[in-house]
Amino acid sequence: MTDPVAPEASAPLPLPPAHPRRLVYLGTPEMAVAPLRALHAAGYEVALVVTGADKRRGRRAEPSPTPVKLAAIELGLQVSHDLADVPAVGADLGVVVAYGRIIRRPLLEVLPMVNLHFSLLPRWRGAAPVERALLAGDERTGVCVMAVEEGLDTGGVYASVDLAIRRTSTAAELGAQLTDIGSRLLVDTLAAGLGTAVPQEGEPTYAAKLGPADLHLPWERPAVELDRVVRVGGAWTTFRGKRLKVLRSRPWPADPAPGAPGELHADRAATGHGTLQLLDVQPEGKAATAFGDWANGARPAAGELLGAGVDA
Template sequence: MRLVYLGTPEMAVPPLEALVAAGHEVALVVTRTDKRRGRGGHTSPSPVKEAAVRLGLPVSHTVDDVLGLGAELGVVVAFGQIIRPHVLAELPMVNLHFSLLPRWRGAAPVERALLAGDDVTGVGVMAVEEGLDTGGVYAQIEVPIGPATTADELRTELVDRGAELLIDTLDAGLGTPVEQVGTPVYAAKIDPAELRIDWSRPVEEIDRLIRAGGAWTTFRGDRFKIHAAEIIDGELVPTIVQPAGKPRMDAHAWRNGARPADGEWFE
């Protein structure tokens, strides 16, 4: 099938690679513009652009460039931009979405499912419409969320399973999508302020926040990240931490260096 592909972050790379490996013709890859890094004016491409160049695929940063290529379908994976109606009117598109719709429509479905304490999520191939993740679903599968699963682990499994589902769905023919059923729940982008640990909350809730990634607190007035922890005898015990200005380290090694006073804790 002659396709165009729209995606940006690392999680959108495996589906692109799977499409090429399965023999689909990718006429164009659309991704975000290169980002400026540092003071030297150097720019860096998105992970999808890097993959496209490696695979020898043409790349654009403009969605309208997908028109007039004779593509049969557009495939969207974590693209991060609104696709305008005039484009959808000319070229049908499907989106690989990482939740069980209509639960967790929007930007952060993986993190929101974990933060909410969901014990199952999934990935689906859905029709792209003008609304936010409102299109019918062609195919979807469930993926369990274990009690110790991190967002990174869950995202990796969803991407791997989703790439397989995408190929299987295209090979079988899209058919007619099934309308979403249920009350929509929206997965807003995670605000860094949400990731600050409130130590008055239940330990299970704090554990989920840490497993979602980016959880932080303060210690002696400085920002302090907690990357991993365990619940032992009802108490949350950090295992991998990152003090301000330092790399990640084992929490025991940090304690040996910081020497917290008796009763001294995070703020």
């Protein structure tokens, strides 16, 4: 990811070699593991892997490494958490995949970089392109190999592949598909030669990182929109003052809503348009369960409201 502030006019950044061999890999989450493995398996010399710092996953847990760090150690690759270590390894290209930090111009002047970005640019530049495409109801998404510039995902595109978003696609499913497709695209693009990046065309949109408010279910919205939130993952409402995650659902847009938004009748909640069938839920502090099993214990009354008194 690069700086979102548009830079002032300056000298062009150096172009990457057509056929790089010695790489620096910059990535952090699970989505960045498969591309690293693909480059290593294809015979590229990965001189250094730069990833996020070890983090605690719980209050009392010991700091644990990022998924990319674990994979790099398994592959016997040198690992760093510091971008300042990049120039010293003598690489001819940097490969960025969901690294999660700003890469400044001074480093780009030393080492040209490409980025594997999980959208069809210029739509959904930024941190959460898969989730934002799903929330927006896009019919297609994709993955690009692009040049890294100073602006936020503004570089030209070397290659891209698109992918249909099905009506039941989840963010996790799309992420896995795009990671697989993108890993092959990255290796194939480097093997074929980078050539000239094609400037992006069209109106850009931006994919800000999601927060709890983005995953809250406002029952006055249509059922199909609420189902998209559920398919992103982490969707939540409240029931009797406690959070209730909705893990899996099915929209019934043609159903007449049987009352006020959020009103619960059996396993269906009224929405602003249609009803949303709740299939799997997770009560606060408890394990995930089928809605029917939850309802047997919670015993919601007919017409009881979900989301009453919510503070997102």
